[in-house]
Amino acid sequence: MSASKRQIALVGFLQAQNCTTIPAAWRHPEARHDVTSVDFYQHIAKVLERGLFDLGFFDDRLAMPDMYGGDHRHTVENGIRCVKLDAVTVLTTMGMVTKNLGLGATYSTTYFPPFHVARLFATLDHMSGGRAAWNVVTSVNDNEAKNMGLDEAPAHDVRYDQADEFMEIVHGHWDTWEADAVVADRASGLYARGDMVHRLDHEGPHYRSRGPFTVPRTPQGHPVVIQAGQSGRGVEFASRWGELLFMSNPSLSRAKENYVAVKSAIEANGRDPDQVKIANLTFPVVGRTMSEAEDRRAAYDLLPNLIDDLSLLSEGLNFDFSEKALEEPLSEEDVAAMTGIQGIRNQVIEVTGNQTPSVKDFVEVSGRGRLAHPVVGGPTELADYFEEWFTAPACDGFVIAGTHMPGAFEDFVDLVVPELQRRGLFRTEYSGSTLRDNLGLTQPVPGAWRR
């Protein structure tokens, strides 16, 4: 296989919580429940590295999904993502038992100061030898705001405007130390060259941050920036800043359209589209054979509850669905009041062809809370699917989500990865020690982000 052949990027979708994105995951007979233990996460890290995954990445939310009925009892009783640990701390433990696996975590631009986030991820990049990635989100709901000192989440586009300025500060700080600023010469008494360490002196509409930054330039130049905005404003932001983009597409044809549209938006921003990788969210249900996989899927479908769906819809859309009966159409005001993840709302309106869908429509179309659109099969069927999407091209790689932990990743690594390798679609060894090396991303040129 030639070294330059285009290869699939694989991202393990991780949650530092009691379940995967699907609440029912903890009810799975093979799910481990020691989710506050180091061993749980270190085991997953080793599995992903055995499967030569580019990275494991943790999502985040700064509140329990307790918007439904304004009460957390249902959240904790049903185990609906009610445990949520700090992902960077968890990643550090995973980095200690791996050498090549990239380590990504989500941090919100709305609730943390840019200096702090810049320092946190720069430190992780040093501590991991150049394997850090930051998934930039602007957060979605008012319960996060209430936990973090505000009454409500800022409006959707305001969050993104603020996030643009946030990114300018973070990149500015990451560029503070020129690559060879540190000399540490005992003989001359010079630790670092004063003219190679710069102060940012940022003063903008939302933030002030002076500097100088306190972390020297990192092994990757700076951590890899991940983004997953799906709305118009979100895609604009992603194509300006993201180096690894996550998309969730309902069909191959839509994924192909979005792939072209996003790559063009990246180019329109003066960036090289080949230097931005797009990974599509995928829920595999793997068996040794198709029929085993189908049995596994059928068994899994018995695990979710309606309350899982309603709770996650409420928190995702920032709207309390408990006020309405299941079959009752929502009003235009209700739909307008959904200020969370716009992609969910838009998809339900599009699929139903109805501007005021019912609660049931939201449950059924969004599939939120369940295993909605899994890819079910044995190694051959799964590899066929990945090959088709990758070569279309509809994406450069896949975000592999889990039905249950850690078994879903173990099955994927043992059954699907060898078949992808056999077809020459996936690496047989890591190409380098940094996450950028493995993703095929070059080192960022200081200041290039100012375009």
Ligand SMILES: Cc1cc2nc3c(=O)[nH]c(=O)nc-3n(C[C@H](O)[C@H](O)[C@H](O)COP(=O)(O)O)c2cc1C
């Ligand atoms: C694979 C994947 C992972 C995501 N992880 C998070 C997350 O951890 N936290 C979050 O608030 N949003 C997450 N999102 C959602 C997006 O980052 C974004 O917040 C959401 O699409 C809303 O932005 P939009 O209104 O621009 O669509 C994720 C999306 C995808 C496809």
